[in-house]
Amino acid sequence: MLLAASEGRVNGGEDFFQKVMDETQTQIAWPSKLKIGAKSKKDPHIKVCGKRDNVREAKDRIMSVLDTKSNRVTLKMDVSHTEHSHVIGKGGNNIKRVMEETGCHIHFPDSNRNNQAEKSNQVSIAGQPGGVEAARVKIR
Template sequence: MAAQCEPLSGYLQQSDPGSNSERSTDSPLPVSEDDSSGPTAPPDPEWTEERFRVDRKKLEIMLLAATEGRVNGGEDFFQKVMEETDTQIAWPSKLKIGAKSKKDPHIKVSGKRDNVKEAKEKIMSVLDTKSNRVTLKMDVSHTEHSHVIGKGGNNIKKVMEDTGCHIHFPDSNRNNQAEKSNQVSIAGQPGGVEAARARIRVNKLS
């Protein structure tokens, strides 16, 4: 009889890990219930998240500088932007240097809408993908610049946001009328540049 009981006791011992594993799968439940309740404070409507591509080669150079302990390496650069703009930035710090892939990596910026926009501009000023980027210069009388830019820069900010272009107006603080330039430059993807030019013309005429 004792011999017949041994397989049974062995079977019971084997079943124990199963019961343990069942308990372990149950254990996250209280945590997930806590998670589902979410934060008590309502989400900030100004909070946003944006993903955009940056130039692979430029990012590789920056990350390489970081591994060699040089100033302005990837870590230093993104940390500085985060501090200056009060945002959170996720970047591919483990990007393989010199890989055959030509695919431009993504950067993700999270924070308040205006801060995210500022952080993106700072990042793109250094890591912009120049492959299809074009710059167009157009004449807009300097007397109309303030009208086109709008109060607090609202008009031109909206155009830049909608078209993904950077629009530069010459220095308007010069006192000498003869020195004031009419030339406005628009930089971005070809389609966006054309759209921005059309929008500036409409703003100029309105």
């Protein structure tokens, strides 16, 4: 089973997976470095063992909470590089708030920090379609 974690939980998912194991009488193994809420390019492998119906129930519960890549979209939009600092806000507070409210990851080009000659206007927003649209509206 392949999943990408997106639920805002702490401690690598122990509480969440323990609850699913207890309620479905299954055993679940997940990567020790799994950070639920972190975005990654690769989906972590999560192994569920038990009786067929119990495994199916555990899978359904896990899939309902964790965000699979099949539900994610990425929108690239132009925002003038001169506006990036205003959108990001002091200490990143503005953009952090938008990411929390929309459940999206928003990326500004790193090259703008050191490359004075060519500044990029492209900003990427990744997440669920509704959240991406909400983030786009907030950034605009």
